[in-house]
Amino acid sequence: MTQLALSRAVLDRLAHVSTARGAPSLGERLATLDRWVRADLVAFEAEIAAIPRGARAVHAAAHHLLDLRGKHLRPLCVALASRFGDGFTDQARGLAVAVELVHSATLLHDDVVDVAERRRGEPAACVVYGNAASIFAGDWLLVAALRRIAAAGVEGVLDRMLAVIDEMIVAESLQLERRGNVAGSRDDYFAIIEGKTAALFRWAMIAGARAARLAPAHEAALERFGLHLGVAFQAVDDELDFANGTGKDPLADLREGKVTYPLVVALEREPALQERLAALLAEPEPRRDELAAIATAVRACGALTATRALAEDHVERALAVLEELPAGPPRDALVTVALASLERTS
Numbered sequence: 001m002t003q004l005a006l007s008r009a010v011l012d013r014l015a016h017v018s019t020a021r022g023a024p025s026l027g028e029r030l031a032t033l034d035r036w037v038r039a040d041l042v043a044f045e046a047e048i049a050a051i052p053r054g055a056r057a058v059h060a061a062a063h064h065l066l067d068l069r070g071k072h073l074r075p076l077c078v079a080l081a082s083r084f085g086d087g088f089t090d091q092a093r094g095l096a097v098a099v100e101l102v103h104s105a106t107l108l109h110d111d112v113v114d115v116a117e118r119r120r121g122e123p124a125a126c127v128v129y130g131n132a133a134s135i136f137a138g139d140w141l142l143v144a145a146l147r148r149i150a151a152a153g154v155e156g157v158l159d160r161m162l163a164v165i166d167e168m169i170v171a172e173s174l175q176l177e178r179r180g181n182v183a184g185s186r187d188d189y190f191a192i193i194e195g196k197t198a199a200l201f202r203w204a205m206i207a208g209a210r211a212a213r214l215a216p217a218h219e220a221a222l223e224r225f226g227l228h229l230g231v232a233f234q235a236v237d238d239e240l241d242f243a244n245g246t247g248k249d250p251l252a253d254l255r256e257g258k259v260t261y262p263l264v265v266a267l268e269r270e271p272a273l274q275e276r277l278a279a280l281l282a283e284p285e286p287r288r289d290e291l292a293a294i295a296t297a298v299r300a301c302g303a304l305t306a307t308r309a310l311a312e313d314h315v316e317r318a319l320a321v322l323e324e325l326p327a328g329p330p331r332d333a334l335v336t337v338a339l340a341s342l343e344r345t346s
Contacts, residue, residue: 047093047094059137064125065104069120069121074200078095078211081212090208091211098161102165112134146161153212164200167195168195178334188259190258193231197231197234198226201226201229217324224321228318228338229337232311232318238262240345243345254298263277263298263322268302315341
């Protein structure tokens with residue numbers, strides 16, 4: 001993971017915690033995590049690579065995204081949760097593959113809805129293969145994921161995934177309804193990110209816990225960790241919309257009028273921005289100079305600082321939840337994942 005500067009406040013807090021506990025630096029933590037889970041991730045990636053390619057456009061569109069290889073954070077969560085118990089068994093690995101396929105399916109669909117041009121620094125599948133192929137590719141991956149979950153035979157996880165998919169659809173619908181109408185949407189923002197982003201992180205933690213046959217109290221703690229990690233992850237993602245060099249179109253969320261935390265905060269602090277934003281989004285093609293001007297206003301009112309504070313707060317909550325779990329390498333690894341979520345640049 002590439003470094004992104006942390007705020008002074010969180011650096012001070014992390015330094016204090018590290019000194020008090022004799023903890024290693026984040027760089028050392030990441031190196032340890034890499035060594036510890038490398039074999040698990042190699043096995044996971046081998047299963048992803050073995051997914052049939054086929055000769056149809058739907059298969060090509062699916063593998064166009066899968067071959068770009070994302071961060072695989074959700075499968076990593078399955079693996080780490082499973083390490084509190086029976087370990088990264090065949091069952092756990094099947095669930096890790098499933099959560100990545102569901103995530104990939106949502107990205108294929110999102111790029112069509114958002115008319116996105118790039119994904120992970122490359123042309124989006126909908127640009128290369130068309131919208132129809134991308135939609136069907138997402139459907140195909142979703143079916144493949146559900147089959148894997150059913151085949152794993154872990155009690156309750158299929159029903160939980162069906163509930164998560166329902167949550168994601170409702171959250172996506174709310175986001176669509178709110179597009180271009182961001183003012184007064186703080187509650188809706190959290191409903192969207194908890195249903196759209198955090199829900200899949202929660203499922204990953206639950207799946208790993210159930211595959212490893214953990215106690216209900218430990219499963220519940222891991223689920224709460226997933227919730228806070230998901231909120232922090234999305235807050236950083238919102239912040240990165242205002243950055244360059246992320247592999248995504250800069251200001252894409254702003255251009256689409258999506259409900260993001262920087263916009264929610266900016267419109268609370270500078271209500272006059274709502275009229276400017278509404279006028280901009282009413283144009284067939286928003287002007288780059290006006291987009292840049294609104295982005296400057298968002299930065300100037302401290303909205304990005306507030307977004308960073310939101311991410312840091314939920315990372316701290318995630319770390320507090322981990323105190324309910326047994327000390328050892330799995331817990332240390334989840335601490336690293338939480339801290340590293342603040343440092344990503346894509």
